[in-house]
Amino acid sequence: MAEKRSKGHFVNNNKKPRKQGNRLGLHSLRSSTKGIMVTANFLDYGCRREVFSILDDYCDSKSEKSPDKTEEGAVSADVTDDIANEIAELNQKKRRFEIVDTTLSNLMFIAVKDESMDVTKLVHTILTDLRETKQRKTRFIQRILPVTHTCYSSMEDISRT
Helix, strand or coil: CCCCCCHHHHCCCCCCCCCCCCCCCCEECCCCCCEEEEEECCCHHHHHHHHHHHHHHHHHHHHHHCCCCCCCCCCCCCHHHHHHHHHHHHHHCCCCEEEEECCCCCEEEEEECCCCCCHHHHHHHHHHHHHHHCCCCCCCEEEEEEECCCCCCCHHHHHHC
């Protein structure tokens, strides 16, 4: 007769417990963070892509309206200087938004890194533009809500805010 195999042969006893939360290497939500809460239909990755493209579009259009930009009519003598300046601008451009892990499906929190940016104005301009143009720019996003301040659920933190 064949030898009887031990239970360890059939069942893997060395399994490590699953890691909870922070599944995509995302940051956790901290107190006193402002951002945008987004709900999705069913596909998180599609919603994430849409949110970042919409936010970048509206922030770029907002920055183009500002008078800080130099005139396009001024032509520099050296093309390499222009290219070097554009590369330097691209390197200085940092990420304005950061996705925060909520460990919930179909719910995302996008933190705004720029403290000078007004989240409520940004969401208001996005929604009014969507209402005025009556064009559908999203497929997966259900709701966009501005969050001006976050805190822990203790009476001290709530009274401070």
